[in-house]
Amino acid sequence: MVVGLPTKPDAAGPEFDEDQVDLIFHALSDRTRRDIMGKVSQSEQSISDLARQYEVSFAAIQKHVSVLEKASLVTKRVDGRQKLVQNNPETLRRATELLAEYERIWTQRINAIGQILGEERQVGDRKRAEERKRR
Amino acid sequence: MVVGLPTKPDAAGPEFDEDQVDLIFHALSDRTRRDIMGKVSQSEQSISDLARQYEVSFAAIQKHVSVLEKASLVTKRVDGRQKLVQNNPETLRRATELLAEYERIWTQRINAIGQILGEERQVGDRKRAEERKRR
DNA sequence: CAAACCTACAACCATTTGGTTGTAACTTAG
DNA sequence: CTAAGTTACAACCAAATGGTTGTAGGTTTG
Numbered sequence: 001m002v003v004g005l006p007t008k009p010d011a012a013g014p015e016f017d018e019d020q021v022d023l024i025f026h027a028l029s030d031r032t033r034r035d036i037m038g039k040v041s042q043s044e045q046s047i048s049d050l051a052r053q054y055e056v057s058f059a060a061i062q063k064h065v066s067v068l069e070k071a072s073l074v075t076k077r078v079d080g081r082q083k084l085v086q087n088n089p090e091t092l093r094r095a096t097e098l099l100a101e102y103e104r105i106w107t108q109r110i111n112a113i114g115q116i117l118g119e120e121r122q123v124g125d126r127k128r129a130e131e132r133k134r135r
Numbered sequence: 136m137v138v139g140l141p142t143k144p145d146a147a148g149p150e151f152d153e154d155q156v157d158l159i160f161h162a163l164s165d166r167t168r169r170d171i172m173g174k175v176s177q178s179e180q181s182i183s184d185l186a187r188q189y190e191v192s193f194a195a196i197q198k199h200v201s202v203l204e205k206a207s208l209v210t211k212r213v214d215g216r217q218k219l220v221q222n223n224p225e226t227l228r229r230a231t232e233l234l235a236e237y238e239r240i241w242t243q244r245i246n247a248i249g250q251i252l253g254e255e256r257q258v259g260d261r262k263r264a265e266e267r268k269r270r
Numbered sequence: 271c272a273a274a275c276c277t278a279c280a281a282c283c284a285t286t287t288g289g290t291t292g293t294a295a296c297t298t299a300g
Numbered sequence: 301c302t303a304a305g306t307t308a309c310a311a312c313c314a315a316a317t318g319g320t321t322g323t324a325g326g327t328t329t330g
Contacts, residue, residue, distance in 0.1 A: 018166045021164075021166070021169070022164055022165065022166060024164075025160050025161075025163040025164035026160075026161070026164035028160040028234075028237075029156075029157055029159075029160035029161035029164055030157065030287095030288085031153045031156070031157060032288095034156070034237070037237070037241050038240065038241060041240070041241035041242065041243075046306075046307090047306075047307065048305080048306060048307085056288085056289070056290090057289070057290065057291080058306090058307085059289080059290075059291080059292095059308090059309085060288070060289055060290075062307075062308075062309090063287090063288070063289080064288085067287095067288095080297065080298070080306090081296070081297035081298060081305065081306050081307080082297090082305085082306055082307075083306080083307070087241055087242075089238075089241075089242040092237070092238045092241055092242060093238060093242075095234060095238075096231075096234050096235050096237075096238045099163075099230060099231050099234050100231050100235070102163075102169070102172070102227070102231075103224075103227045103228060103230075103231045105173065105176070106172050106173060106176040106222055106224075106227055107176065107222075107224040107227060107228075108176075165317095165318085167318095181276075181277090182276075182277065183275080183276060183277085191318090191319070191320090192319075192320060192321080193276090193277085194278090194279090194319080194320070194321080195318070195319055195320075197277075197278075197279090198317090198318070198319085199318090202317095215276090215327065215328070216275065216276050216277080216326070216327035216328060217275085217276055217277075217327090218276080218277070
């Protein structure tokens with residue numbers, strides 16, 4: 001429901017918020033954060049619980065969690081004096097579908113390469129024409 | 136052949152090179168680079184071709200392509216005085232499977248949450264015991 | 271050959287990132 | 301109430317990032 005993956009293969013791209021995509025991929029590009037995702041997926045944990053399991057400072061883990069939270073990959077739930085971090089499967093699913101969608105879009109032409117030799121040349125020609133415009 | 140995705144659902148994690156995962160997700164976390172992926176998937180293009188389509192400088196695009204290349208998301212093929220950038224569907228497929236794998240691993244416990252209430256408590260207890268160690 | 275084109279790369283700059291320590295506020299336990 | 305535990309956040313720092321311009325080296329083209 002939150003998602004809205006396109007179903008047309010020829011669409012320019014998914015109607016995703018590009019900022020959100022930036023945040024998600026950026027959040028996943030750090031191995032400590034990926035590791036945190038793994039830990040909180042087994043059981044929700046407080047920031048302190050998490051911080052205790054890494055070499056870095058409490059504040060550093062706090063920032064990592066914040067990055068994950070801004071990407072909606074985890075949520076925080078207050079429980080007394082601590083906040084429990086839990087992962088958000090919905091965003092995870094969404095991210096997976098998103099990348100699968102990118103894969104489909106970005107490789108569709110490749111799969112049809114044999115059928116479009118003529119068009120390929122045309123594309124090249126059009127490109128060369130644009131080039132002459134010299135902007 | 137390059138890949139090595141795990142097939143066991145209960146494995147701790149995929150035997151992927153964590154550095155490579157960092158590179159791939161980081162490369163995908165920038166919308167200009169994602170856009171470049173889209174363009175080169177339609178037809179391989181020289182760096183100049185690409186640069187002409189963006190506001191930023193040639194060198195900036197050169198750097199973006201370099202980031203994509205280090206993540207193995209694109210390859211470069213020399214053609215006379217220019218180098219043609221083409222996307223690498225294999226890495227794309229690999230990345231998609233990787234994220235799907237993460238999704239599966241990171242959400243498996245959630246799906247079984249009803250069945251492991253006892254274990255969940257045990258996990259909590261073990262955690263509290265570790266906490267007493269006070270490192 | 272000379273001019274134009276394409277690419278690589280260095281040097282530089284502003285901003286972001288990932289890390290630190292320190293301080294303040296709130297919650298629970300004694 | 302006091303002390304300990306947990307979190308939030310500010311201030312600071314080094315390194316990485318994304319951008320710039322400039323220079324140099326290959327490749328075509330006229």
